[in-house]
Structures are given as C-alpha cells and as structure tokens.
Amino acid sequence: MMRGRGLVNRLAVIVAALLAAAPLHAEDGYALWLRHAPLEGEALAALRAEAPIVPVIVDRADSPTLAIAETELRRGIAGLQGHDRPRLTADSTEIILDCGTTRGDGAAGFVIAPERIEGRRAVRIAAADHVGCLYGSFALLRALGEGTPLSEIRRDEAPAMPLRMLDHWDNPDGHVERGYAGRSIIDWWHLPDKLDPRLVDYARANASIGINAVAVNNVNAKAFMLEPRYIARLARLADAWRPYGIRVFLSARFSAPMELGGLPTADPRDPAVKAWWQAKADEIYAAIPDFGGFLVKANSEGQPGPQDYGRSHAEGANMLAAALGDRGTVIWRAFVYSPEDTSDRTAQAYAEFQPLDGQFALNVILQVKNGALDFQPREPFHPLFGAMPRTRVMLEAQITREYLGQASGIAYLAPLWKEVLEAQTGRGGSVAQITAPVGMAGVANVGSDRNWTGTHFDAANWYAFGRLAWNPALSSEDIAREWAAQTFTRDDQALGTIAAMMLGSRETVVDYTGPLGLAHLMGTGHHYGPAPWVCDLGRADWNPCYYHRADKGGIGFDRTAAGSKALAQYAPAIAANWSDPATTDPRYLLWFHHLPWSHRLPSGRTLWEELAARYDAGVAGVDRMAAAWASLAPAIDAERHAAITADLAIQRKEARWWRDASLAYWQSVNGLALPPGTAPPAEPLAAYKLRAFPEAPGQ
Structure with missing residues (x-):
C-alpha cells in the first residue's frame, strides 16, 4: 500500500x-x-x-x-x-x-x-x-x-497499455479533417500568449479515462508545424497538459528538411538530412523536455516518404528515431497504398511492412489500423497483427465516425473495438495481447461544439476508447452503463434501456450500410451516404465498385487463392477457416468471397434474400432506438433529450436512404425481383444518384 x-x-x-x-x-x-x-x-x-x-x-x-x-x-x-x-x-x-x-x-x-x-x-x-x-x-x-x-x-x-493516445486530425487553420463536431479546439493563432481554458478541460477529461498522449495535428502534416513559432505554441500546450499526465506528440512531414531547411533532398541516408532532423529534435526537446515524439504518415495518399528515394519505411523511421534517441518515439503509420500498386488494396500494407519485421529501431512503433482497408463499419482484423513479432505494433482505431453516420444518431463503437481486440490472430494470441505491450491510438472526435463531440452519444466513444485502452478486458456493456450513469441518469431501468440502445447501435449501422462484409460503399470524398454505383474514379481502389464487384452473377470480393490471394496473409488456421464460404463467419462473407445471388446462407435464405433482410433489420433497429429514447423523456433533461431525438430522426432518414438506394442499385445489377415481403425503394435509382453534398463537413 x-x-x-x-x-x-x-x-x-x-x-x-x-x-x-x-x-x-x-x-x-x-x-x-x-x-x-x-x-x-x-x-x-x-x-x-x-x-x-x-x-x-x-x-x-x-x-x-x-x-x-x-x-x-x-x-x-x-x-x-x-x-x-x-x-x-x-x-x-x-x-x-x-x-x-x-x-x-x-x-x-x-x-x-x-x-x-x-x-x-x-x-x-x-x-x-x-x-x-x-x-x-x-x-x-x-x-x-x-x-x-x-x-x-x-x-x-494498472493500465494494460503503456501508450493510450488520441490522434487529432486538426489543421493549423482550425479545420478538422473527418471532424464532425465543429472546428479544432486548438487555437494556434493565439498561442502561446493565450491558452483557451477549454484545453485544460480537455486534458481533465482525458486524464479521467487514463489517456496519456495526444498528437495535436493532422497526419497530413504541414512542414511549418516544426518551425520555432509552432514549437513555442506546442510548449504552451505541453505545459498545460503535463500535470494531467499527457505528453504531446507532433505529426511531422517527412519532406520538412527540404521545405524548411532548404536541402535538395529528404533522403534518410543523406548526412545533411540526418543532421537537420537531429538539430530539430534538439530544438524541440529544449522547449519540451518530455516531448513524446513524431507521428508520421509517409508514402500514402500522396504524402512524401522514404520510398521517394528508394528507401524502406524502416530506413525512414529509423532515421527519425536516431534523432529522437531515448528521449522519444517515432510512431510510423502502416496505412499505405500506392497509385503504382494495382494489387488488392487491403493487401498492400502487409506486403510493404511484414518483410521489414525486425528492422525497426526500438523506439519506433508501427501503428496499424484495426482492419486492412480504412476504418469501415466492419472489417476483419488487420493481418499485420501477429505477423511482426520483432516489431513494436500498436492498434489504431477511429473514434470519429467517418464511415458510421458521421454526426447523426447513435453508433457506439466499443463493440467494434472489442471485436478486433478479442480476435485471435493465430500468431501469438489475440490482437489485445499483441498490442498490449505497446498501446492503442484513436483518431479523435473532439471539436469546438459545446458538447465536444457533435452529438451527445459520440462522447461515449471517446470515453469507451480511453477505458478500453486502460483495460481491454472491460465489457462493452459495463462501459456503456458506466458512461450513461455519469452522463445522464443513475436510474437502473433507464440505464438498461440506454445500454441496450448503445450495444445494438453499431450492428444496426452495419446492417443498413454494409451487411455481410460489404465495405467502402459510401459517397466520394465526403464519405456521406450510399454510392455503390460509383465506378469511374481515377483510381480503381477509390471506387465502391472495386470493393463490392457486383454483377449479374453475384457480389463480393474474392480474396481467396482463386482471387486476390490476400487471405494468405493471415495465419494458416485463420486463412483455412475463411477460405470456405461454408465456414466463413457470415459477417465477413462478402469481404472474402464473390458469391452468386442464389448462394444459400446458414439462415436458410439466399444471399439476395439475406441482404434485403439485413437492410430491413438496420432500418428497424434505428426505429427501435428512437422509440426507446422517446420513452426516456422523464429520466433525461429536456435539452439533451430533444437534441438526441433530433439526431435519431436524422438517422432514421439516413437508414432508409441507405437501404433504398442500395437495394435499388443491387436490383439494377442482378435483375432480380425483390424478395417477398420486401418494400420497394421510395425513389428510383436515378434520384439517389443525383444527390450531392459539396458542403458536407469533415472533407
């Protein structure tokens, strides 16, 4: 004691x-x-x-x-x-x-x-x-x-994971990429002279759930964030957050030696480049002695990186790691896809990083998304988990709901993260066991909205992330009840209703957006709403058609040995189980298999019948949430009850939109009649295709 x-x-x-x-x-x-x-x-x-x-x-x-x-x-x-x-x-x-x-x-x-x-x-x-x-x-x-x-x-x-981190995709001009709760809470313009008290309240909330690190800027980083004027601003943040146990990290642009230092190259083998980063690290640590380190997105989505010079990710990361020394950590994101690589998009990260196992410095962490695509409502766990035993690997999750309704309705994400954390990799245990020695990062959903997260229920995802990073063994239900009791009411009956709403909400979103392993079906750019018909974008893997591959004969992406072979990246026992549609978890069925519309599922329905049933289940699930919330009016203050009622009304409309637009498109491809008892879409397919959202937030 x-x-x-x-x-x-x-x-x-x-x-x-x-x-x-x-x-x-x-x-x-x-x-x-x-x-x-x-x-x-x-x-x-x-x-x-x-x-x-x-x-x-x-x-x-x-x-x-x-x-x-x-x-x-x-x-x-x-x-x-x-x-x-x-x-x-x-x-x-x-x-x-x-x-x-x-x-x-x-x-x-x-x-x-x-x-x-x-x-x-x-x-x-x-x-x-x-x-x-x-x-x-x-x-x-x-x-x-x-x-x-x-x-x-x-x-x-004691915390299960040493690094429990929020990654802000905030830009210095105040815009938040994939943010749906207003502008950034960090007012860089007035720092270091003026610190918004809200930033202290933010640190307080983080400390209350054990979060101990924050990367303050977008991974699509600006080089000028490394200039002395921004280092001084970062130091003011670090001073404010230090008493709460929070270390600051900075997303660094790999080409900064060229853009700030005037060097002709950013080649990690170049002595002048190494010297520039060493001097920059020394400058930062002089201002912030406990600076956490750099978060780096390189050679992905057009960002500069070591591959521009024929060098590996390990060479790039290790060069930065040498500059930090034992003072800090380089967190290198494994989210990569190259316009020159025409293989299965979901296979590229494994292909680039797994051969580098054991080549990364000890103060380098490889940050791996929960799935191999991009924070979809459901993905199988990333095959890199367990495949790099000599590399420090951490889990990256997305708290902001880029693909799960953004800032409408309810989508409680603890069940999503638990699904990944508890997944058995076949190589060294579960994802939680593999990442526990290192940590877990979440893309923050915080903004300048008065309630912090855009909708009141999105705060539950911030809370749940912190609690699971502290203890991955906590149940989704316990966290939901814990959060709701502190946020709304301690009435046991009301808590049971709220927890039930939360626990089913993510599956409901999956049902009306991407059932049976479908993914990446959203609108282009803004990622808002359904657009499975988009097939003509400049890159194949930007198109929803690339992922669902629907035609008159069937639907789904064949990743088995007969298809892209991406399934072979998993441990043999896992791959063997998922290689056969009969033994594949139905939740991942169309992720790994292209199947006829007439394929019979364990439910007894054909694939076409099952898809229609899942879409209807999603709509019904939102309706149930709205009815349950309405019943709670006596237990919740009127202001928040009305706000959430409005959010759920939007989600009800969106669920029907997703359901109707998706069924209309699939029917245009397969030429089949709707299954008996399935209501026809409210509008013709052409009407859904005409919807556009140039003003959608978070782009």
Whole structure:
C-alpha cells in the first residue's frame, strides 16, 4: 500500500445530506461524464450511512498534479452530495493520497482501499507517483458516482497499455479533417500568449479515462508545424497538459528538411538530412523536455516518404528515431497504398511492412489500423497483427465516425473495438495481447461544439476508447452503463434501456450500410451516404465498385487463392477457416468471397434474400432506438433529450436512404425481383444518384 513513504495528503471529510433530489435541469453536454450529479435514493442512503463526504485539504502538496487531484476530489464529492460547504465533524473520514515522490507517468497504476487510523475511517489512494494518484482519484469518484459505498471501494489497477493516445486530425487553420463536431479546439493563432481554458478541460477529461498522449495535428502534416513559432505554441500546450499526465506528440512531414531547411533532398541516408532532423529534435526537446515524439504518415495518399528515394519505411523511421534517441518515439503509420500498386488494396500494407519485421529501431512503433482497408463499419482484423513479432505494433482505431453516420444518431463503437481486440490472430494470441505491450491510438472526435463531440452519444466513444485502452478486458456493456450513469441518469431501468440502445447501435449501422462484409460503399470524398454505383474514379481502389464487384452473377470480393490471394496473409488456421464460404463467419462473407445471388446462407435464405433482410433489420433497429429514447423523456433533461431525438430522426432518414438506394442499385445489377415481403425503394435509382453534398463537413 506504500504507506509511510512518499508524499501523503490527508483530506478530511464530513457528514452532509441532500434534503431532496434536485429536479432535472437543462444541460448542454459540456461536463461530459464528469458531471458528478447529486446521488439519490439508495445510493444517497448508503453514502449517508457512512458519512457522506466533502474533502477539506489538510496538507497541500507542492505538486500541480496532486493539486489537481485534490481539486477533483473536492469538486466531485461536493457534487455527489449536492453542496459545496464542508464541515468537519467527529465522524469525518480521511482520504489519504499516498503518492510517491515524483510526477511520473502513472504506469504502475493505483490502489484504493479502506482502512482505519486510530479508530477513524479512512480511504487510501496509493500510487508510485503523482499521476497514478490522479488516476486513482478519478476512479474513486467514478465508483462513488455509481453508488458504491465508500467502505466497499477497493481497486488495484494498472493500465494494460503503456501508450493510450488520441490522434487529432486538426489543421493549423482550425479545420478538422473527418471532424464532425465543429472546428479544432486548438487555437494556434493565439498561442502561446493565450491558452483557451477549454484545453485544460480537455486534458481533465482525458486524464479521467487514463489517456496519456495526444498528437495535436493532422497526419497530413504541414512542414511549418516544426518551425520555432509552432514549437513555442506546442510548449504552451505541453505545459498545460503535463500535470494531467499527457505528453504531446507532433505529426511531422517527412519532406520538412527540404521545405524548411532548404536541402535538395529528404533522403534518410543523406548526412545533411540526418543532421537537420537531429538539430530539430534538439530544438524541440529544449522547449519540451518530455516531448513524446513524431507521428508520421509517409508514402500514402500522396504524402512524401522514404520510398521517394528508394528507401524502406524502416530506413525512414529509423532515421527519425536516431534523432529522437531515448528521449522519444517515432510512431510510423502502416496505412499505405500506392497509385503504382494495382494489387488488392487491403493487401498492400502487409506486403510493404511484414518483410521489414525486425528492422525497426526500438523506439519506433508501427501503428496499424484495426482492419486492412480504412476504418469501415466492419472489417476483419488487420493481418499485420501477429505477423511482426520483432516489431513494436500498436492498434489504431477511429473514434470519429467517418464511415458510421458521421454526426447523426447513435453508433457506439466499443463493440467494434472489442471485436478486433478479442480476435485471435493465430500468431501469438489475440490482437489485445499483441498490442498490449505497446498501446492503442484513436483518431479523435473532439471539436469546438459545446458538447465536444457533435452529438451527445459520440462522447461515449471517446470515453469507451480511453477505458478500453486502460483495460481491454472491460465489457462493452459495463462501459456503456458506466458512461450513461455519469452522463445522464443513475436510474437502473433507464440505464438498461440506454445500454441496450448503445450495444445494438453499431450492428444496426452495419446492417443498413454494409451487411455481410460489404465495405467502402459510401459517397466520394465526403464519405456521406450510399454510392455503390460509383465506378469511374481515377483510381480503381477509390471506387465502391472495386470493393463490392457486383454483377449479374453475384457480389463480393474474392480474396481467396482463386482471387486476390490476400487471405494468405493471415495465419494458416485463420486463412483455412475463411477460405470456405461454408465456414466463413457470415459477417465477413462478402469481404472474402464473390458469391452468386442464389448462394444459400446458414439462415436458410439466399444471399439476395439475406441482404434485403439485413437492410430491413438496420432500418428497424434505428426505429427501435428512437422509440426507446422517446420513452426516456422523464429520466433525461429536456435539452439533451430533444437534441438526441433530433439526431435519431436524422438517422432514421439516413437508414432508409441507405437501404433504398442500395437495394435499388443491387436490383439494377442482378435483375432480380425483390424478395417477398420486401418494400420497394421510395425513389428510383436515378434520384439517389443525383444527390450531392459539396458542403458536407469533415472533407
């Protein structure tokens, strides 16, 4: 328990009670899951029985991080009791912060346990460092907020993954690529002179779920982000976020030595290029001693990289890694596809990176997307997981819903990430086991909207990402209930309804956008809405037709030995199972197989009948969510209930649009009558093809 050593803070706590439950009041979502709404009913009674608590600082530590922990405990416990004026009594309980001697990084986690000191009740939050105590303080408040009696709160936790990171696709002009919640929260124009308090609230929210790293700018990086004026701005961010245990990373443009340094090349073997990066790293570390390192997108989607000079990804990454030394890390994205490579798009990353296993420096991490294509509503796990045992590999997920409805309705993504994390690779265990020694990154969904994430329910994905990066063993349901209880209501019946909505929402989106393993069927550029008919773009693999390959004879992408052979990139046991349609999980069927419309599925339906049924199931699923949400009006404040009702109304329209446009197109290809009982599309195919969205956000 680390008693008797390190820095100890004692917070005296006193008895107080709520006279009555406060009526629901309008909320705008800014507080996220840190509302600390007053306890009610049995939870309040349990707290009263043990002396409900409000902390008073006794010994103030000379530590910004512990000062934050003290403030959070004071604020949170006062909120849970419904007042903010503590009174010391003989029944006071002490909360003891036993926090080691350094700020640290919280990697060792924390322990929370009740104890007795000279006959008086106490709760000790023990950690090896100050950040660990901050994490423990948030965990204590979370448990109290769930109604757990103080005397029953026992936690012994450490993060499963050392790097728990958000990647912002924010541009310095304030635009957010694939962002659906307003402009960037980072106001580069006024930094370093002015720091928006919202950035501190952002760090607070991240720390509460254990996120410890943030890449602040788009992976399609601008070279000028490495100029001294931006380093000074980055340093101001680093100073603000450091007490919350967050290290800053910067997306770096590989050609910066040419664009900023005036060099004729960015060849990673060139001594002048190496010297330029070394000097730049030294400059950054002089301003930010705990700078996390560089995130790099290279030789993908037109970005410069080492292949421009005939060098490998490993040579490019290692050159940057040498400049950072043991001070930081290079995170090299494995999302690549080349206009010169005409092979299966999903096979290119494996083909480029797997032969380089063992060639990357120890301070290089390969960041691999959850699937081999591009954050689709459903993809099989990426074949690189388990295929590079001598390389540090981390998981990249997308929190922003680029392909899952963007900023409308509900699509809770914890089930998607759990599906990937729990996937058995056949090479060294599950994806979670393979990536746990390194970490997990998520493309952030945060913006300047008052509720942070565009829709209130999208905050659940930010929350779930942090919780799963901390502990991948947590269930999607537990996280959903945990988030909803802190965000909306603790009423058990209402929580059950909300959790059920959330747990089924992602599968609902899959049903009406890409059932049975179909993928990449969205509109061009904006990625909003269905466009499976697009077949004439400049690159084959930009076209939805490339991925569904529908014709009169059938539908699906054959990736078996008879097709693109991409299936061979998986472990033999996995590949053997997925090579036969009869043993392939129906969820991935058309990802790996091109099958006749008459192919019979385990459900007993033909493929055409099953597709129609899945589209109808998606529409029905959204209708059920809308009805369930309507029933919750008495339990949710009117402002947020109305906002989510409007979001669900949009999602209902979009589900029908996806269903009708998709069926109309498939029917135009296969020439088949709609299965019995299937309602015809509301409009002719030509009408759906005419829809255009030049003003869609996030492009």
